[in-house]
Amino acid sequence: MITFSNIKKTYLKGTVLALDDVSLDINKGQLFGLIGPDGAGKTTLFRILTTLLLPDSGTAIVNGLDIITDYKKIRDSIGYMPGKFSLYQDLSVEENLHFFATIFNTTIEENYELIKDIYIQIEPFKNRRAGKLSGGMKQKLALCCALIHNPEILILDEPTTGVDAVSRKEFWEMLKRLKLKGLTILVSTPYMDEANLCDQIALIQNGKILSVDEPHKIVSNFDGKLYSVKSAKIFQLMTLLKSYPDLKSCFAFGDALHATFLETTNYEELAQNLLKKGFEDIEIKEITPSIEDCFIQLVNSNK
Amino acid sequence: MKKQNRSQLLTFIKKEFMHVFRDRKTLLMLFGLPIAQIILFGFALSNEIKNSKIIIIDYSNDITTKQLIEKIDASKYFDIDTRIESADGIEAEFKKGIAKMAIIFPPNFADNLQHTGKADIQVITDGSDPNVATAITTYISIIVNDYNAAYNHTSSLPLQINAEMRMMYNPELRGAPTFVPGVMALILMLVCTMMTSAAIVKEKELGTMEILLVSPFDPVSIIISKLTPYLLISILNLLIILFLSVTLLELEIKGNIFLLIFESILFILTSLSIGLLISVNATTQKGAMMTSLMSMMLPTMLLTGFMFPIENMPWPMQVFSNLVPSRWYFITIKNVMLKGLGFSSVWKETLILISMCVLLFSISLRKFKIRLE
Secondary structure, eight states, X not given: OEEEEEEEEEETTTTEEEEEEEEEEEOTTOEEEEEOOTTSSHHHHHHHHTTSSOOSEEEEEETTEETTTSHHHHHHHEEEEOSSOOOOTTSBHHHHHHHHHHHTTOOTTTTHHHXXXXXXXXXXXXXXXXXXXXXXXXXXXXXXXXXXXXXSEEEEESTTTTOOHHHHHHHHHHHHHHHHTTOEEEEEESOGGGGGGSSEEEEEETTEEEEEEOHHHHHHXXXXXXXXXXXXXXXXXXXXXXXXXXXXXXXXXXXXXXXXXXTTOOHHHHHHHHHHTTOTTOEEEEEOOOHHHHHHHHHHHTO | OHHHHHHHHHHHHHHHHHHHHHOHHHHHHHHHHHHHHHHIIIIITOOOOOSEEEEXXXXXXXXXXXXXXXXXXXXXXXXXXXXXXXXXXXXXXHHHTSOSEEEXXXXXXHHHHHXXXXXXXXXXXXXXSHHHXXXXXXXXXXXXXXXXXXXXXXXXXXXXXXXXXXXXTOTTOOHHHHHHHHHHHHHHHHHHHHHHXXXXXXXXXHTHHHHHHHSSOXXXXXXXXXXXXXXXXXXXXXXXXXXXXXXXXXXXXXXXXXXXXXXXXXHHHHHHHHHHHHHHHOSSHHHHHHHHIIIIIHHHHHHSSSSSOGGGSOHHHHHHHTTOHHHHHHHHHIIXXXXXXXXXXXXXXXXXXXXXXXXXXXXXXXXXXXXOO
């Protein structure tokens, strides 16, 4: 459905590298997640995909069409929701939807079935100006506007940023239902915990794709075993662990340290040692790595 | 398909109107600014002299001086003050800034006139404001000359030749006729350029431009829908200005009103194109507003010719003034509105404005990006 081959993109006359030799394959009907921190290159990638930006080099094919020569046809087949909720703040919910339906050569009635589930939630506020909506409602309206012309591919740039946890969850439910209707959906997000909700994810950092796979495969590819090391005196613990010769990696993760060690490490001994050094509340246990753990490991191994 | 496109365009234009009408501040500026300007320029900042206080000291106090004073008093330009009885008091009044002029009739004024055929009036003006001084001196001369002519007519004295001054097209030297065309040029230029300059860049700032670009809507239609509301609003503004000029400032439109409106629409389109060009190139609304204010306000004020005559400027500025659209518009409306001339007198200016408009519009269209930066 979507193929990126060796896409490179720079800004400011080549001084800022945004995408570095990116290659990707996205299949039809997938819910594909592009995951990475701010400034990783997610928006640039989407803008190239939506033909809003031209790559410096490389080719990209969307739906069998080249992004450079067939850009007009591609624009007809995609629904795009930019990073900022691109709505007219001074128009009401209904007026926004009507406007976007009209400029995409369609009517609200024609594709109402597709947006019904989502629109029904914001319909009570249909006369309210978009600028006066909450983040979650804005997001739903923007999604309706992107869907209104019944696109084959839906491209959502950070749709859950700045939206509360409940709305985020609801939003992912909506995406799952849309996927069932046969849409190919691309979502970018800086939230690693949303990765598990995708069929396939690409981890991106500094314009480079670190890994592309199903979320559970990325987790099972984690190199070594991951341990959670916990104590109230977390900073002293971190300094001490870093001087420990068996340690491979260690970083703070919430109120615990996530660490990997050499295979030969004796964890009993380590715990005893730490206990003696005054960490009476020490707690070491093996845990299943999260996508974030995998991401950090991939970033470190790429340095 | 054709019908589809038209309804799309109408929806887009309707949306633009909603933006304008829901933004109260902008709306106030759009209509308040022109009205305030025309009233301000027409009344407060006029350089015409109304109700100037003049002191009259009449040592003669005969029938001739009485008649003359009556004539001066009848003119709406002067308020006569006769409280001062000797010439010594004049300077004190001037210093207080109350009076601008003093007229002294020497003793035996009528006697002298009848017997020697010649009589003198002394006119003293406050020269610290030369414009006013010259203007009121001219008025007084006109009044005295008039009286002189009438006097000669009734008596049978030999004919006397008088140099008679007459200001063509504006015989009373009123402020409005000189200011209105200039203010029209200034207001239309500012409103059109500033409003449109914000229009397209606003979509960029809001992020909606990304969706518009991705939509099947083509750039020409985007531009047309953006400009239409401002074109209509500007035409409405023009009519308001003309209405105010005629009713409030008692300005007479001498030429063909339709020609005047046609030329104004042409100028509006040119200004809209300038705003468009700024908007296409700008990245923020603030930047666009500043650019249009800076690049339009000063040249329009200075190089249009309504504040300072272009003929007196150093030649580089004269050459540069040719590039200012309002300069050509100013000439056109002066010819049509004040002199009552027809199209044959302004075809050159019209042609220049048309070329400017077409050129600016095509550059903006070419610069309109179908992609992001």
